[in-house]
Amino acid sequence: MFPKVYRTIRTPAVISIVGDRVSGHGKAPQTDPRPYITWQIVTGDPYSNLSSAPGGDFTTVQIDCYHKDEAGAQALALAVRAALDAELIVNRVAIDTIDSDTQLYRVGLEADFIDQR
Template sequence: MFPKVYRTIRTAAVAAIVETRIGRHGEVSQTEQRPYITWQIVSGQPYDNLSSAPAGDFTTVQLDCYHATDAGAEELARAVRAALDAALICNRVVLDNRDPDTKLYRVGMEADFIDQR
């Protein structure tokens, strides 16, 4: 239910682009430098059974990669995808747009974390 998102995606390739600017709950400080990544839990489901408490959870997380340029947002998303792939976490791009308020380019991804309790 509380996947290790930060630990999973903070690889050398991702850190080279965003350093530690990875914000939980879908937000970062408005004074934060760009580019950055935000993430939030979209849904979660325990692995229920009748004989004991659930042994694990299936959690879908949305990760949003923000950058000042379209090419930069794509590069950041590719680095995040590579980190997820290396951890054997299924992921998919769910949106690719430009934020109307900040004018930053955004690539949104969903990733499915399966964790033992």
Template sequence: MLPKVARTIRTPAVAAIVEDRIGRHGQISPTEKRPYVVWQVVSGQAYDNLSAAPGGDFTTVQIDCYHPTDAGVEQLAKAVRDALDAVLIVNRVAINNVDPDTKLYRIGLEADFIDQR
């Protein structure tokens, strides 16, 4: 239940927008330059069976894109979505708003990672 989120979404298109500003656990330093992407595990389920240890995991991850402009956050979210699509990870928009704390535009995607152990 430890998916390789940052490695999956760190494509040239995403890096062109956020460089290496991709943070785990939904956090990034308040002094960090904007825009950025953060992610966190929402839920996880092992593929349990009775005869052996689980062979894999199904993990839902929320990936939040933050940008100072509406057009910019849309471009960033599309780049993240394209990165997920390229490796066949099912994803969907879960949040689309202006964050009340940061005043940044935010689009949150949920992505379903299926990993073998």
């Protein structure tokens, strides 16, 4: 239900770009230096069965990588993708744009976390 996103993407490659600037709920403090990452749960689905409580959850998370330039946003997204791949978490690019509020380049990845309860 609450996947371990921060722990999963906290690799040396990601840290070298954003440090600890990773925020949940799709929001980062406006005072945070750039670049940064936000993440939010998009959808969740329990592994339901008829004989007992669900044994796990399938949760799709959107991870947004923000950077002041296009190459930086892409490098950050590649580092996040490598972290997800290393943990065998299926992921895909969901959005690649310039954010209208921050005017930062934004690459958003969707990642499918499967967690046991």
